[in-house]
Amino acid sequence: MRITKSLFVAGLLLVTAMFTACEDDEIFDPPTVLTSAGGEIVLDEGVEEYTLEGTVLSDAGVAEIRLLEVTDDGNFQIGSTLTNFEDPNSVPYSFTITGITDVMVVKVEATDIDMQTSYSDEITLVYTPVPETQLTDAEQTEWKRVGGNDGTGLDEFGLKWTRNLKSVMAVIEKDGAGKFVQLAEEAWEEIETLEALIEEVEDAEDMEDYRGVSAEQDNTYNDVLATVVDGQYFLILVKSATVTTGDAGTTVTIDVEYKTADTE
Secondary structure (H helix, E strand, O other), rough: HHHHHHHHHHHHHHHHHHHHHHHHHOOOOOOEEEEOOOOEEEEEEOOOOOOEEEEEEOOOOOEEEEEEEOOOOOEEEEEEEEEOOOOOOEEEEEEEEOOOOOEEEEEEEEEEEEOOEEOOOOOOEEEOOOOOOEEOOOHHHHHHHHEOOOEOOOOOHHEEEEEEOOOEEEEEEEEOOEEEEEEEEOOHHOOOEEEHHHHHHHHHHOOOEOOOOOOOOOEEEEEEEEEEEEEEEEEEEEEEEEEEHHHHHHHHEEEEEEEEEEEE
């Protein structure tokens, strides 16, 4: 009888212990990762930054939150890991993504204190480039200097022509141009947009004058110049020059073509 009673008590204690253990080892669902936006997000023209916001819900409590970039080679963390939350059961988050210049796919990863990990839906960020400004079609004009008079036709380009060298070369000088440069011959055909012209001009060395045209004999040229005048860019092709002599003295006519675009 004593043995039976002892076995009953032992069984009761075992059941109680198992029940208590089940209460202590409560199983929680993995975190839920909510985002303020999803799917494909097309950024405004020229914008390279996006702030992704949302909330992570977790009954167990959130341990950390990370932002991942999704690529063909795997997932890579962007920025810092978020930890130490005031309310670990409902955690707002914010990640600012910079340097977006193409298509970028990201997702948010959340891990709770039970080491259960969940992810948000993937978000595709699409960079939209600023439309490039096409240069105008080439227009023809001429620069002319008669005898000792100032040259004409150069004002628009921020230039002047008031003298020739003793070696009889025309001296085309800056006169209002913010920058005056000479570019490679192929630049005339290759540069098609204002953005490309600005880049070439910024990289080129500024010069005070251009002395590439003879003032004593006819000739053909393929010199490419560029100027900036009050924010307007000019791409100039020096094509040829003719030299004639008359009662007014020597007349030098330089035939040029130009393309332009206004930055304003």
